[in-house]
Amino acid sequence: MWTEFFRPKTLDEVVGQQEIVGRLKQLGTQADFPHMLFSGPPGIGKTTSAEAVINEIFTLAQRAANVKRLNASDDRGINVVREDIKNFARVLPSGGAKFKLIILDEADQMTSEAQHALRRTMETYNEITRFILICNYSSKIISPIQSRCAIFRFKGLQKKEVISRLQFIATKKKLKIDEKGLEALYESSEGDMRQAINALQAASSLTTEVTDKVVYQVQGYVKPTELSEIIHNCIGPKPNFNAARKKVVNLMEAYGLSGQDLVKHFNSQLSTIPEKDLPGSLRYEALVMLSDVDYRLASGCNPLVQFDAFLAKLIALSQS
Numbered sequence: 001m002w003t004e005f006f007r008p009k010t011l012d013e014v015v016g017q018q019e020i021v022g023r024l025k026q027l028g029t030q031a032d033f034p035h036m037l038f039s040g041p042p043g044i045g046k047t048t049s050a051e052a053v054i055n056e057i058f059t060l061a062q063r064a065a066n067v068k069r070l071n072a073s074d075d076r077g078i079n080v081v082r083e084d085i086k087n088f089a090r091v092l093p094s095g096g097a098k099f100k101l102i103i104l105d106e107a108d109q110m111t112s113e114a115q116h117a118l119r120r121t122m123e124t125y126n127e128i129t130r131f132i133l134i135c136n137y138s139s140k141i142i143s144p145i146q147s148r149c150a151i152f153r154f155k156g157l158q159k160k161e162v163i164s165r166l167q168f169i170a171t172k173k174k175l176k177i178d179e180k181g182l183e184a185l186y187e188s189s190e191g192d193m194r195q196a197i198n199a200l201q202a203a204s205s206l207t208t209e210v211t212d213k214v215v216y217q218v219q220g221y222v223k224p225t226e227l228s229e230i231i232h233n234c235i236g237p238k239p240n241f242n243a244a245r246k247k248v249v250n251l252m253e254a255y256g257l258s259g260q261d262l263v264k265h266f267n268s269q270l271s272t273i274p275e276k277d278l279p280g281s282l283r284y285e286a287l288v289m290l291s292d293v294d295y296r297l298a299s300g301c302n303p304l305v306q307f308d309a310f311l312a313k314l315i316a317l318s319q320s
């Protein structure tokens, strides 16, 4: 997995999150290292930063005895907190480490009962053991725990940050990827670096020259603008059936979309076209026509024929 292979080992390698990285570096050097809570959306560096903190404050030899990691695949019930976590937390650090560290990934999956037990453990063994709790939603962490932690809110990564990391990986993997391909990776993954890297890896299994088309294909994602262009080709003052048809064929062939996929995409896109371009009655007719296409496709009709008819009817209606 490229996401693992290219996971930053140090805080300096973490892309973006500057303010957080700065605070973490500072805290790492202090003896009064606090409990910490990392929150934020998926794939933006929370677990990565926790691992980097471990690398920063523990030597390789110290890690085995002084660091414990628990994640969602482990049981999160109260018994784990009462036994595993407590047993680890109360034993003195060894090998010259100043304290022990427990990383509780996906902490928002813990029951409230388990969180209350955890809170007591955090208090009791505070001198010996620190915690880094990681979650997507800090609101799911009970407030007595929140108030004992330094809180780090990770933000979605910016376009240029995701793109610079993807470029770095592409170079290492001797992949060619153009500007549009990079943008497509960013757009279709919405700032989630894990998803963007996974999509790059999937694209690389198809070709060594990655373009936006390849990306959309592996992501099963269609740029909303492409669909709205097709609709506009049919409803504008100068309708262009051939242009619309060509784009539909392209979506189905190049992106490997099935007729039913396309129905779904059109269905959601139709509701986003402004009223001035697509007045109510026409929009309703179009939705009804689309449901006919859906029905016929389900009974085995030819998708291209069905979409030709859909586009033609849309043009006829908008001109009438």
Ligand SMILES: Nc1ncnc2c1ncn2[C@@H]1O[C@H](COP(=O)(O)OP(=O)(O)OP(=O)(O)O)[C@@H](O)[C@H]1O
Binding pocket: 002, 003, 004, 006, 007, 008, 013, 014, 015, 016, 017, 040, 041, 042, 043, 044, 045, 046, 047, 048, 049, 135, 136, 157, 165, 193, 194, 197
């Ligand atoms: N800020 C970043 N800089 C560089 N690589 C990143 C960054 N964020 C994520 N990645 C890449 O994405 C992968 C997943 O990131 P990470 O495990 O840190 O996500 P997370 O924020 O913990 O998400 P989740 O909430 O899903 O656990 C990493 O292995 C790394 O390759």
Ligand SMILES: [Mg+2]
Binding pocket: 046, 047, 048, 105, 134
């Ligand atoms: Mg994580």
